[in-house]
Amino acid sequence: MKKHLLLAAALLSSALFAAPAQLRPGPTETLPGVGIKLRIFRDFTPAPLPLPAVRWTRRADQAKLFSAVELWRHRETAGVWSGDAGTVLLAAITQPPPDEKAVSEDEATRLFNTAQPPGKWDEAALLGWAGRFTGMEAVSLKELDSSPLGRTVREVVFSGKDAQNTAAFLIWPSREENRKFLLLVTSAAARDAGQFRKAAGQLADSVEFFRPDASATVRRLNRNTAAGSETMQASRERVIRNIRNLSGWWYLESPNYIFVSNQTDRRGMERLRREIERARNCFMSWFPPQVRINEVSVVRIFNDRDEYTRYVGGEMEWTGGVWQPARRELVISPLSWDASEERQREAIAKIAFHEGFHQYLHYASGELHFPLWFNEGCAEFFEGIEFRGATSLVGLPDPLKRRLARLFAFKKKYDLDELIRMNREQFYNRETRDRNYLLANALVYYLLKGAPANGQKEYAGIMSRYYLTFSKTRNPETAQKAALGTVDLKRLSADLTAFWNDERQIRRSIRYNTPMKR
Secondary structure, three states, rough: OOOOOOHHHHHHHHOOOOOOOOOOOEEEEEEEOOEEEEEEEEEEOOOOOOOOOOOOOOOOOOOOOEHHHHHHHHHHHHHHOOEEEEEEEEEEOOOOOOOOEEEEHHHHHHOOOOOHOOOOOHHHHHHHHHHHHHOEEEEEEEOOOOOOOEEEEEEEEEEEEEHHHHHEEEEEOOOHHHHHHHEEEEEEOOHHHHOOOOOOHHHHHHHHHHHOOOOOOOEEOOOOOOOOOOOOOHHHHHHHHHHHOOOOEEEEEOOEEEEOOOOOHHHHHHHHHHHHHHHHHHHHHHOOOOOOOOOOOEEEOOOOOHHHHHHOOHHHOOOOOOEEEEEEEEOOOOOOOOOOOHHHHHHHHHHHHHHHHHHHHHHHHHOOOOEEEEEEEEHHHHEEEEEEEEEEEEOOOHHHHHHHHHHHHOOOOOOOOHHHHHHHHHHHOOOOOOHHHHHHHHHHHHHHHHHHHHHHHHHOOOHHEEEEEEEEOOOOOHHHHHHOOOOOOHHHHHHHHHHOOOHHHHHHHHHOOOOOOO
16 A cells, blocks of 8 residues: 555645535537447546455355456446546446345356346336446336437436435437436535436436447557466456446556556556566566466556545545555556656656555465565565666665665664554554554565675575465464564664664665575
């Protein structure tokens, strides 16, 4: 998880107390693949749904299990647009909702491919579909006073507290009874009910149908150089489907990654695609994969900070990037709007290397959850990757060096046992998380480079022993005993402080780039 705050607190607080944004008609969006045009609200932009989350792991075969209903919702969704005022979602009604159960992706594919839609979508079937899709109770369909020529529109009436901020319409061409869509409009804040219904109704009235183009595809910016297993190819296809019908979105592929983005700096994204493959080779040189990696690594980069915060949700809005293991994707935010293009590229690259290590470690270890001092300390360590010709090195940038010098100023010592045992709540505590990140970085850098460069062999194997033992036994207590069982943590703390106060030792460590012995 990336720690840097990218927006000023003043901007955030002003947004919290702003009046609800108005819902005004905006540009026309065209979805060739489903044959629909509609006039989306002003300042709304195409927004992908978060990828389905892994909910469980089946013990018998270690298959990753998803909610069948969540996978079904993704298949039925044709387009999403969001803005400060709310969200608009268009869904194609093609299959009846499944029962709520846990399924693997292969099982879900078989389930959906064999599902039989009703011969005719009567009112009961449509209400059941709308209720399951929205998670609310759909009680009736309301005929409107008038429907646009050639189209049939019915408003879905919901019950419950969320109904006042939701408007939903079933829409279909009058001569094509089985080509039905749900248009769902959700307000982000309480607003005048009459104005909200009027704006949502105008959006429904703007829908126009045309013949779908089965050949419509997502824009790919490079030749397909990707390889890998059938499982990896299937995971690529899942990501590409996620951005279908989203104007302005595109993807790039490489042997181990797929980038999906609406970034306008496409040259910068192409450079990042090359650099993250090189960074991955650097990760592998220090921590070789302990299992075969069969999934593509997904990187989603937004063009706008607000799009990022809406996508990751309120709990993660303080981050500049985040690896989401349940959804199996790395999500990156740009800086605020006034940053230069070069600064944007540098910041995004640092976040990609940091979060990219979390992503790599997840797959390389067999999806283990490493302790935070190890995971975050290594991620901070790899932010220092430098590319020199064909070589990838891990350096010590001057700004980081100065921050670490301040951390250990006046030969201050820290309780490493406390750091090693921190849980998520303790490590990410708002009051101390910056110090925790920095201390974890200082410790990992010292163990990987400082100690071996200066002949302190008793510490040089700690990281290797922990990684290999944990990957093999899947037991964190066994790994900690193997790595640190004979280490005097108070002495290690003293030696760590001495290192960060000794310029000669630091210079030796910067020149040292030999990965650990394994």
